[in-house]
Amino acid sequence: MLVLHCPYCGVDVDETDLHGGGEAHLTRHGPGSSDDEFHDYLFQRANPKGVHFERWRHVYGCGKYFHAARCTMTLEVFGTYSAQTLEPPQEIKDAIMAKRPDWTGGAKS
Amino acid sequence: MSNAVSALNGLTAAGDVTVKEAGLRGMITLRGDFSSRKFKNICTELSGMGFPEQGKANCDGDRGLCWMSPDEILLLVAHDDVAESLTKIEKALKGQHYLAANVSDARAQISVSGPFAREVIAKLAPADLHPDHFQPGDFRRTRLGQVAAAFWLTETGAIEIICFRSVADYTFRLLAASAKAGPVGYFTV
Numbered sequence: 001m002l003v004l005h006c007p008y009c010g011v012d013v014d015e016t017d018l019h020g021g022g023e024a025h026l027t028r029h030g031p032g033s034s035d036d037e038f039h040d041y042l043f044q045r046a047n048p049k050g051v052h053f054e055r056w057r058h059v060y061g062c063g064k065y066f067h068a069a070r071c072t073m074t075l076e077v078f079g080t081y082s083a084q085t086l087e088p089p090q091e092i093k094d095a096i097m098a099k100r101p102d103w104t105g106g107a108k109s
Numbered sequence: 110m111s112n113a114v115s116a117l118n119g120l121t122a123a124g125d126v127t128v129k130e131a132g133l134r135g136m137i138t139l140r141g142d143f144s145s146r147k148f149k150n151i152c153t154e155l156s157g158m159g160f161p162e163q164g165k166a167n168c169d170g171d172r173g174l175c176w177m178s179p180d181e182i183l184l185l186v187a188h189d190d191v192a193e194s195l196t197k198i199e200k201a202l203k204g205q206h207y208l209a210a211n212v213s214d215a216r217a218q219i220s221v222s223g224p225f226a227r228e229v230i231a232k233l234a235p236a237d238l239h240p241d242h243f244q245p246g247d248f249r250r251t252r253l254g255q256v257a258a259a260f261w262l263t264e265t266g267a268i269e270i271i272c273f274r275s276v277a278d279y280t281f282r283l284l285a286a287s288a289k290a291g292p293v294g295y296f297t298v
């Protein structure tokens with residue numbers, strides 16, 4: 001069972017109170033972008049084995065989206081953070097580096 | 110004027126732990142900027158309670174303030190006072206970005222009281238209700254069985270639950286069944 005900390009409510013939340021929102025930190029391509037950019041924005045995902053950044057919605061709670069850094073192989077949670085950011089905050093990167101010293105900052109498309 | 114009736118009209122399941130629908134309650138969803146003094150002041154003025162911290166509810170009788178999210182408060186007032194309260198909010202927050210909606214008749218409130226009230230809820234919600242973690246004044250939005258619900262613990266050890274009116278019957282029966290099944294004995298009272 002996955003338990004994630006909602007940074008808005010300040011509580012540890014069971015997976016059944018949440019809804020997955022897919023990969024985090026996607027660059028949105030809309031009007032004016034090329035067909036390839038738009039295609040990749042819609043369909044291409046990193047899908048890594050290892051460190052992954054995800055969006056989660058606290059659907060039975062505050063209703064807000066937040067972000068989580070997780071390992072897709074071990075399901076270890078490195079941390080959760082506000083969705084009002086374009087990239088993972090330094091403390092999340094530090095937490096990942098502490099556990100995965102050979103992480104190169106990948107899985108961010 | 111139509112005769113307002115609450116979802117379950119005060120239905121009660123009496124026992125060691127009693128489950129009772131609380132009757133007509135005034136509820137206003139208020140969204141806005143928590144850093145605004147005007148916003149906090151109108152909440153305090155209408156409820157008679159202090160503005161709640163994250164994850165808290167300050168309630169007394171049928172008045173109170175519940176922390177729903179970083180930009181949403183559930184304001185509880187007497188059912189008859191809702192229209193007047195909305196007028197006061199409109200006046201106080203004029204020019205601010207906010208939203209106030211009367212949700213009194215879209216919701217139901219159910220009280221669970223008795224020696225193992227805490228366990229009646231713990232059996233149904235994926236939330237930590239251990240006495241070390243869930244204390245009077247703590248407020249949690251989560252689910253009970255299959256439906257969304259919010260609840261807080263009162264000073265007397267009773268738990269007040271708010272759910273959507275459309276699922277009031279399900280929630281009441283769920284709570285009554287949990288109460289009837291007795292204590293688990295995991296939380297030492």
Ligand SMILES: [Zn+2]
Nearest residue numbers: 006009058062
């Ligand atoms: Zn939340």
